[in-house]
Amino acid sequence: MEIHNLMEDKVLNILNEICDDEEQSSEYSYCTTPQCRMDAACFVLNRIPQRYVSSGRGFAHIESDIQDDPQIQIDIVTLAHEGLRRVTTIQRSFYDGRNPENDTIDEGLYFQFPMIKGRLFNALNFAPIVDVDVVFRCNGEAVPMVDTRWQNPYRIVSNTPGTYLFWPKPIKADTEGEEKDFVFELRIEDEKYEPFVHTFSLHMISEKVKPVKGMKSMRDFNLQDLFLIPRGDEIR
Secondary structure, three states: OOOEEHHHHHHHHHHHHHHHHHHHOOOOOOOOOHHHHHHHHHHHHOOOOOOEEOOHHHHHHHHHHHHOOHHHHHHHHHHHHHHHHHHHHOOOOOOOOOOHHHOOOOOEEEEOOOEEEEEEEEOOOOOEOOOEEEEEEEOOEEOOEOOOOOOOOEEEOOOOOOEEEEOEOOEEOOOOOOEEEEEEEEEEOOOOEOOEEEEEEEEEEOEEEOOOOOOOOOOEEEOOOEEEOEOHHHHO
């Protein structure tokens, strides 16, 4: 048995019950799409103690503890409603009713890319950049992302200043163990800053992949910190 956070099951079960009841209600005030449910679950899980198990005995022991503590159930329900209210209020552009876990790939040989992360700063005052779109390209075209939760271009916003993330969709390969260099570029064109392009490459080796729901990244690729130069009007 793998290590498992038992609270994930509890939170998802309670959230699904609330959302299913909500969909039957005449008022229907919450967003209950699969992505809204997952974001609300993350909201709850980040605010409650985690309970990890690695065996059937441990599972039974913690399950008993949870059932005997009604306050845990009350806390989860309260946070679930708060999380659903928040995600409903700030629905993102890709909340279109699709379940991103349905974005699967067929079994076969692929180049599987890591999650690509980096930070952008103002070159004059070293402040993190906000309100800028970062485009991730290869061969002159925007790179498709692994599913609808990942955007390209990526909009850097004020609650995560300076930070951008991309997760490219796997690309089919002809043979297992095939090696290939992929050349990518980050491109930024914003009226507040001088045009910016940063090029880098990833050396990838193809591998056999089985179809799974919701691709899982086992690696991160951290780019060096990058700096944008404000245009003349922005300097004054």
